Amino acid sequence: xxxxxxxxxxxxxxxxxxxxxxxxxxxxxxxxxxxxxxxxxxxxxxxxxxxxxxxxxxxxxxxxxxxxxxxxxxxxxxxxxxxxxxxxxxxxxxxxxxxxxxxx
Numbered sequence: 001x002x003x004x005x006x007x008x009x010x011x012x013x014x015x016x017x018x019x020x021x022x023x024x025x026x027x028x029x030x031x032x033x034x035x036x037x038x039x040x041x042x043x044x045x046x047x048x049x050x051x052x053x054x055x056x057x058x059x060x061x062x063x064x065x066x067x068x069x070x071x072x073x074x075x076x077x078x079x080x081x082x083x084x085x086x087x088x089x090x091x092x093x094x095x096x097x098x099x100x101x102x103x104x
Contacts, residue, residue: 017076025050028057033064034072044081 029046031038049055072079085092
């Protein structure tokens with residue numbers, strides 16, 4: 001399933017803080033760029049460290065191009081990263097889902 005299909009999937013509730021409560025951490029990281037690589041790698045690691053109680057910080061994003069950040073605002077600056085886990089070339093059935101929070 002593509003990201004667009006996931007975003008428009010009829011059973012997925014709108015992603016906001018009221019539908020998906022997320023802790024609010026103090027701003028500790030300044031990130032230049034809103035691209036999918038940044039959201040999928042370093043932002044994921046920050047979220048993982050927060051959920052394990054090892055960091056306790058959030059990310060402030062500065063857009064580095066003419067890209068829009070309205071998609072973030074519409075979702076209370078939350079977004080989802082779906083992680084697919086593979087072992088020995090086979091996809092494992094359990095897929096962790098991480099809800100990340102940034103300020104734009």
